Amino acid sequence: xxxxxxxxxxxxxxxxxxxxPEEADRLRVAAGTTEFHAVMGAIRARHAQAHTDAAxxxxxxxxxxxxxxxxxxxxxxxxxxxxxRIRGVx
Numbered sequence: 001x002x003x004x005x006x007x008x009x010x011x012x013x014x015x016x017x018x019x020x021p022e023e024a025d026r027l028r029v030a031a032g033t034t035e036f037h038a039v040m041g042a043i044r045a046r047h048a049q050a051h052t053d054a055a056x057x058x059x060x061x062x063x064x065x066x067x068x069x070x071x072x073x074x075x076x077x078x079x080x081x082x083x084x085r086i087r088g089v090x
């Protein structure tokens with residue numbers, strides 16, 4: 001991931017509702033440090049949780065599988081396979 005590109009896009013990401021101003025501030029502070037990846041993981045997990053919560057409520061994913069998927073996201077896995085599993089596609 002290109003941190004500089006993410007930082008350049010923050011205002012657009014806030015305007016589109018993809019991240020909160022607080023998340024943008026956390027990314028700016030973390031830029032250039034190892035914490036940047038943890039902040040990105042937390043943001044991605046917040047997005048993914050909407051899908052996992054719905055899947056658990058619908059009975060298509062167990063709470064344990066949802067928790068494991070979210071932890072994978074927090075740890076930096078944002079592979080296409082994981083995204084498909086979280087969204088219940090495939």
